[in-house]
Amino acid sequence: xxxxxxxxxxxxxxxxxxxxxxxxxxERRVEDEDALPPEIxxxxxxLGLFGLTTPEEYGGIGVGAAQEARLIEALCYAxxxxxxLIGTNVGIGSQGLVMDGTPEQKARWxxxxxxxxxxxxxxxxxxxxxxxxxxxxxxARRDGDDWVIAGTKRYITNAVHAGLFTVFARTDPDRxxxxxxxxxxxxxxxxGITVAKPDRKMGQRGTKTSDVILDxxxxxxxxxxxxxxxxxxxxxxxxxxxxxxxxHVGAMAVGQGQRILDIxxxxxxxxxxxxKPIGEHQLVQGLLADAQAxxxxxxxLLRATADTFDREGRAILEASCTKYFCTxxxxxxxxxxxxxxxxxxxxxxxxxxxxxxxxxLLRIYEGTSQIQQLVIARQMLKxxxxx
Ligand code: COS
Numbered sequence: 001x002x003x004x005x006x007x008x009x010x011x012x013x014x015x016x017x018x019x020x021x022x023x024x025x026x027e028r029r030v031e032d033e034d035a036l037p038p039e040i041x042x043x044x045x046x047l048g049l050f051g052l053t054t055p056e057e058y059g060g061i062g063v064g065a066a067q068e069a070r071l072i073e074a075l076c077y078a079x080x081x082x083x084x085l086i087g088t089n090v091g092i093g094s095q096g097l098v099m100d101g102t103p104e105q106k107a108r109w110x111x112x113x114x115x116x117x118x119x120x121x122x123x124x125x126x127x128x129x130x131x132x133x134x135x136x137x138x139x140a141r142r143d144g145d146d147w148v149i150a151g152t153k154r155y156i157t158n159a160v161h162a163g164l165f166t167v168f169a170r171t172d173p174d175r176x177x178x179x180x181x182x183x184x185x186x187x188x189x190x191x192g193i194t195v196a197k198p199d200r201k202m203g204q205r206g207t208k209t210s211d212v213i214l215d216x217x218x219x220x221x222x223x224x225x226x227x228x229x230x231x232x233x234x235x236x237x238x239x240x241x242x243x244x245x246x247x248h249v250g251a252m253a254v255g256q257g258q259r260i261l262d263i264x265x266x267x268x269x270x271x272x273x274x275x276k277p278i279g280e281h282q283l284v285q286g287l288l289a290d291a292q293a294x295x296x297x298x299x300x301l302l303r304a305t306a307d308t309f310d311r312e313g314r315a316i317l318e319a320s321c322t323k324y325f326c327t328x329x330x331x332x333x334x335x336x337x338x339x340x341x342x343x344x345x346x347x348x349x350x351x352x353x354x355x356x357x358x359x360x361l362l363r364i365y366e367g368t369s370q371i372q373q374l375v376i377a378r379q380m381l382k383x384x385x386x387x
Contacts, residue, residue, distance in 0.1 A: 105222075
């Protein structure tokens with residue numbers, strides 16, 4: 001899937017302009033109110049941002065991974081809070097349906113996801129199941145033709161806004177690992193679902209994560225993602241979704257990295273010490289140069305991985321390398337940028353303090369850096385063993 005070159009160029013320029021002209025000026029308000037301004041959400045809908053990756057036949061724009069990476073990079077020049085609202089519809093909340101859904105499931109849900117009328121959330125993580133995603137305890141038990149789901153999901157992005165949850169639950173209690181897990185499409189208004197009040201977080205104010213409690217939530221057999229024949233395949237769906245999601249997170253890191261580095265470079269030009277701009281001091285130049293080198297490497301890796309994903313339909317090792325490198329790189333970039341600001345960098349009047357806190361999460365969600373290391377090394381060993 002890809003949008004024609006000229007049309008795509010216009011779309012990318014529009015998103016970049018939107019980020020600079022509409023989103024950045026609203027950042028302080030988002031920070032203060034811990035919510036996105038409704039008029040901005042409407043503009044995001046009108047631009048088609050919720051449906052970036054939804055196939056055109058379901059009302060979306062239908063971009064592939066490479067174009068998605070460029071658009072998310074452009075959007076994430078502004079605060080990550082804006083991306084968070086569209087992020088689950090573009091990424092983890094919709095891609096399971098796009099990849100493995102039945103035609104009926106796609107027809108029912110994707111048009112609403114594409115327009116933004118339905119917010120889609122991905123309910124994998126649990127209080128005792130984070131990195132060990134195969135250890136899911138939420139249980140789905142069969143009752144006639146129905147399934148009855150019970151358990152608690154944690155840190156679920158956009159749960160308070162959601163119309164649809166993809167819930168991962170153990171359908172076979174006798175199979176402890178990945179094989180006993182299935183994915184269910186659960187409308188958010190199904191009786192028995194409670195969304196807790198949003199978590200208080202270190203950064204990314206304006207984004208919403210919450211616990212989701214499933215108290216004997218009854219769904220029909222057709223709610224299994226991909227239909228009954230995909231019973232027990234939910235973990236594999238989750239992993240495929242996360243592979244593409246990890247490229248998306250890499251793009252978020254590159255977008256934020258560019259923003260942070262632009263702010264730091266401007267500050268290095270404006271701020272004078274010892275009779276000249278601090279950017280003319282070699283030790284500050286070292287910080288700028290290291291940040292630029294990290295950013296260039298991150299962007300190059302991101303684009304190469306997204307191309308591989310589009311060409312080969314999968315890129316497990318490359319996606320983990322990208323998520324790992326890009327998010328660690330933006331952490332280093334933010335730290336150097338704050339250092340360049342000196343005392344001002346620690347003060348809330350300057351954007352860098354907020355951006356520093358915001359990007360910290362990138363190294364944790366959709367698989368920690370340590371999980372990416374594990375995936376990368378496993379893939380390397382597997383490939384050499386097979387060679
Ligand atoms: N694509 C398709 N299938 C995959 C896959 C992928 N990327 N990764 C694993 N699988 C398949 C495996 O091939 C295996 O199937 P087979 O038994 O048929 O070979 C099955 O899934 C189990 O895989 P594995 O044995 O590797 O599972 P583990 O329990 O060891 O877990 C990790 C693997 C740790 C990588 C996984 O649990 C993970 O990614 N954890 C992090 C979770 C995460 O990112 N959470 C963030 C919150 S969600 S926003």
